[in-house]
Amino acid sequence: MWAEAKGDWVSQTVFLLEDDVDISRLVQYHLEKAGFTVRAFETGRSVVSEAELTPPALFLLDVMVPEGDGMDLCRRLRAHGSLNAVPIIFLTARAAENDRVRGLELGADDYITKPFGTRELVARVRAVLRRSEPKAEAAEASVLNIDDLQIDSAAMQLRVKGELVVMTATEFRLLDYLARHPGRMFSRDHLLDAVWGDSRFVTPRSVDVYVRRIREKIEVDPETPRYLKTMRGAGYRFEIPKAGAAIQAGASIAAESI
Numbered sequence: 001m002w003a004e005a006k007g008d009w010v011s012q013t014v015f016l017l018e019d020d021v022d023i024s025r026l027v028q029y030h031l032e033k034a035g036f037t038v039r040a041f042e043t044g045r046s047v048v049s050e051a052e053l054t055p056p057a058l059f060l061l062d063v064m065v066p067e068g069d070g071m072d073l074c075r076r077l078r079a080h081g082s083l084n085a086v087p088i089i090f091l092t093a094r095a096a097e098n099d100r101v102r103g104l105e106l107g108a109d110d111y112i113t114k115p116f117g118t119r120e121l122v123a124r125v126r127a128v129l130r131r132s133e134p135k136a137e138a139a140e141a142s143v144l145n146i147d148d149l150q151i152d153s154a155a156m157q158l159r160v161k162g163e164l165v166v167m168t169a170t171e172f173r174l175l176d177y178l179a180r181h182p183g184r185m186f187s188r189d190h191l192l193d194a195v196w197g198d199s200r201f202v203t204p205r206s207v208d209v210y211v212r213r214i215r216e217k218i219e220v221d222p223e224t225p226r227y228l229k230t231m232r233g234a235g236y237r238f239e240i241p242k243a244g245a246a247i248q249a250g251a252s253i254a255a256e257s258i
Contacts, residue, residue, distance in 0.1 A: 012057040012129060013037040017044055017073070018091065019065045023114075027060070027091070030118040031125065044068025048076060051083055058129060063092040063099070071106060078107035084166045087128045091116070097205075104209040109170050131196070132169035144179055146240055149218060149227070151179055158217070165217050170195065174207075175214050178228065178238035187235040211236055 014031055018024040019042045028038040039056070041047050045067045047059075059077065063070035070090060077083050087109045092099070095113040103111045109128045112121060144151040150159040156172050158165045167175070174195045178186070186194070188204035211230075215222035229239050 013039060013054070014125065015047060015051060015056040015059050016040045017042075017047055017059070017061045017065055017070060019043065019062065026118065027121065030122055034122045034126075036125070042066065044070070044073045047073060048080065048083070051077075051086070055083060055086060057086070058125060059086060059088045060091050060125070061088060063090060063094050063103075071103065074103065074106045074108055078166070078168075085132075085168065087132050087169065089125065089128055091121070101205075101209055104206055105213065107168055107213070109168055127196075128170075131173060144176075146179060146227070149179070151176055160218060167214075167217065171210060171214055171217075174210050175218070175228075178236065182238050182240050185231045185235055185237040190235070207236075 012035070014036050016024060016027055016031075016038055018027065018040065021042075024040050024042070028040055031038050039050070041050075043066045047068075051059075059074075061070040061073060070092065074088055074090070077086065077088060088107065089110040089112060090103045090108050091112045091114070092103075093114040100111045100113075109131070110124055112124060142153075144153070148161045150162075152158075153176055156167075156169065158167050158172060158175065174191065177191070177194055188207040191207050192204065211228060212222070215225050215228050218227055219225045226241050227238055229237050231237060
């Protein structure tokens with residue numbers, strides 16, 4: 001989906017929703033300078049219909065825009081059959097923690113507040129797109145089956161009871177990492193390093209939001225999880241239920257002692 005030329009990323013289209021013309025032009029200039037193609041929208045009215053015709057690599061959404069709301073648009077995109085896996089970044093003046101948490105809970109991959117630095121913006125767009133690409137070694141990874149869960153690293157797909165479950169790339173990478181280290185407790189900082197890497201721009205609080213979203217997709221009762229356990233004050237661990245079996249490449253995996 002992407003290629004490199006002279007250090008810049010090319011052949012990636014970003015849909016930018018921003019009603020402030022000056023900010024829109026500034027963002028468009030710096031993204032295009034970095035090798036991206038940008039389609040700018042001042043209202044949310046036609047974003048979905050245009051994306052259906054030509055799906056972008058990423059959505060960059062303001063929250064407060066005419067004829068629509070960025071949060072509502074994010075919700076619609078995450079429920080859309082063909083656009084639900086496209087990464088979403090909010091770019092907004094709403095900096096309160098509850099707004100940030102709400103944006104992540106709706107399925108955004110990152111949340112950038114205004115004012116912002118253009119170099120940081122480009123770096124965070126690249127980071128989100130990088131996380132959305134299956135890693136080269138994923139092609140060699142096998143499918144992991146745990147009770148009702150099937151985690152396919154190569155395809156970046158999750159199935160629960162045989163049904164395909166839509167996940168963002170970051171949600172999948174976090175689940176995949178935890179599930180492939182059963183029984184081990186990981187701190188939030190460790191998970192940030194392991195899943196988001198050196199390019200991360202999220203906080204430990206954001207990990208809690210992603211865990212909550214994952215639980216809603218894999219647990220029968222997210223309030224009493226069977227798989228994704230919280231270690232209060234410490235972090236999270238993935239637990240294989242005693243009655244379940246984990247299989248990777250045809251061999252059993254026993255959970256580490258806990």
